[in-house]
Amino acid sequence: MTQAISDTHLAEYHKHGYTVVERFFSGDQLTRCRDEIEQLLAVSEPDERSHVEHTFPLGVASVMSRSFKGISAVDKDIHTDALNATFVDEHLLDFARQVIGVEHPLMVFGYLRAKYPGGAFDQPLHRDIDNTYVVPREDPRHHHLQAFVYWDDVTEELGPTTVVSEAAGKGAPPVLGRDRDHLSRFFGARPFDDNALRPDLYDAEHKVLVPAGSVLLYSMNTLHRGTHFAAPHGRRAVTHMAFRNPANNWQGIDGYGRRTFDPLMVRFLTGATPQQRTAIGFPSVDSDYWTAETLLGVAERYPEMDMSPYRTAPSPA
Template sequence: MPLSDAHLQHYRDHGWVVVPHFFSAQELAPALTALPEVVPTAEEFAEHPDCERCAALVSGPFEGLLNYPLAQQPLNALAVDEKLLSAVGTVLRTPDVRIYQACLWAKYGGPHTYDQRLHLDYRNQSLLVPSEDPAFHQVNAFVYLNDVDDDSATRVVSRQHTSGLAYDEADLDRARHPELYALEQSAVGPAGSLLLFEARTYHRAVDITRPGAARFVLNTAFRTAQAEWVGYHAWPFRGKRPEWVAWVARSSPAQLRALGFPPPHHPYWTPDTLRAVGLRYPGIDLSAWEA
C-alpha cells in the first residue's frame, strides 16, 4: 500500500499528512535528471541570481510556478505516476480520480517574498465551496523534489482547530486569528516525500530566508470524478502542444483515465474514434480500449 494506516488516519484526523520517501531515490531519479533543464539549480541561482533565466523566476511570488505539460516527459509522468494515483484514490475513497492541476514550483532563497496568509484554495479551483461529502472531495498532492526543511516548508493547520470556521473565511488575517497562526505546523520532509492536504485545510507558503537555499515541488491536485465543478487547468486547451501529445502517448490506461479519457467500453469508443485517436497521439497504446 502506498499509504500506511497511520498516514491515512493522520490525514482523516487532521486534513493533511506528509509521507516521507513516498518515492524512492530510484523512482525520483528521471525527474531529477530533467529538472535542471526546466529551472536553475540552487547552486546556479546562488551564483547568478541576476541572469535572465533566474531573475524571471523570482520577479513575483508565482513566477516560479510552471504549468504542465512540460517538454521534459519524466516530470510529466511523475504527475500521474500510478503509485501517486493509488494514494490519491485511497484518500478520496475512489479509484476514479481526475488530475485538475499539475505545476512545477521552484522557489529560491533571497529577498523575494513567497509569504502568504493562511487560506483555502477553493476560490480559484472550484465554482462552489468544499463539500463535507467524501464523494465530492479534492486533495492537493505535493511531491518534494529536494529536501524540504522548516525554512521552506508549507505551513498547515489541523482541521481539528478550524472546522468551525465558515467557508467565506477563505483567507485568514493574522491579526484576527493569531491563535491559528500559533498552531500551524511545518510540512517538512526529505526528497521524494508526499504532502497531502484536503481542500478544507488551511495552509500557506513562507519566505525562504536562507541564502543559497531552494525548494522544488511538483504541485498536483486531484478530485473525485463526480466533482465536475472543481478545476484549474483545462487539459483540452493544451491539446495541440507537442509536449501534451508526447505525455498522452506515453501514459497508461489508468493515467489516461486520470487525465479525462473515457474508460474502455464507453459509448464514445468506436472503430472510427479509436483509429483517429491513434493518429492524433502516435505511439499511444489503445489495446485496453480495443479489447
C-alpha cells in the first residue's frame, strides 16, 4: 500500500525543491515489489560500470531475452506487474498534478537501476538538464518532477543520493558538474572543479538515508548527485521516473511509442487503469482522439483491454 503525500511534503517541496516521503511503499506491496526486483536482477549481469539498468515496463519476455544485452537467457517470462504499477502510482500522480498544475501529467521516462560495489558512482553536483533541450524554468507550467524510489535500505556505505535546497543553490550556474563535462566534449570548454568554485554547495548537501520503500521527489532545478559506493558487498536498487506537462515536448529523454508492440508494454497497457495509461502518453478518457472508428481500432489492437471508460466518456466540448 502507499500513503497519500501530505501538504507538509508539498510545502517542503516548494520551499527546498525536494521532499522525502519515508516508507511511501510498505507492507505487502513493498514485499511483492522487492521479490520482483530479486527475480529480475537474478538474471541480470552488471555491466563494466558495476550497475544494471532496465527501462520501463520492467520484466523479461523469454522469447526476447537472448537478444538483450546484460540479460541471461531465461526459459520463462518474468513479470513485474506490481513494480510496473508503482511508476504511475495514484498518489504519485496526484502529487505530480499538484506540482505541475495539469490534470494529466506525462511520465517521460522510467527505469530500474541497481548499483553494486566497484562502480565509479561519486558524481559532482548537477541538475538533470540532460532531460531537456533547454534549462529549467521556475514556472509550474514548465515544471519537471522527478522521483527516486529506493527499494533497499539506504545507508552511508551504499552511495546515498545527496540534494541541495534550492535556497542554498540560488545563483549557481544552470550548467554544473557532469552536464558541464558533457558540453565540454562538444564545445571544447575546460571542465573545472565545481567543489572548488562553490564549496558552499557541498557544505549544504543533505544525504538521503532512508528505509526501503521511501521516495525522493525533486525538481529538475534541484542540485543533487550520486556518492561513492563504499560497501564491499551489497546492492542499492532504485526506480527513477519523471513527469512533465504533456504540452512541453522539449522535456524528457524517452518515449514509449517505439515499444508499443513489446509484449511487456502490451501487458502493462492492458492491465493498467485509464489514468495510468494516460501518465505514459496514452490518450486520456476525455481526449478528442476518441471516435467510433478509433475505439474499434484500439479494441482490435488490444483485445483484452477494457474499452468501456473510453466509450462512456462525455464528448469533448
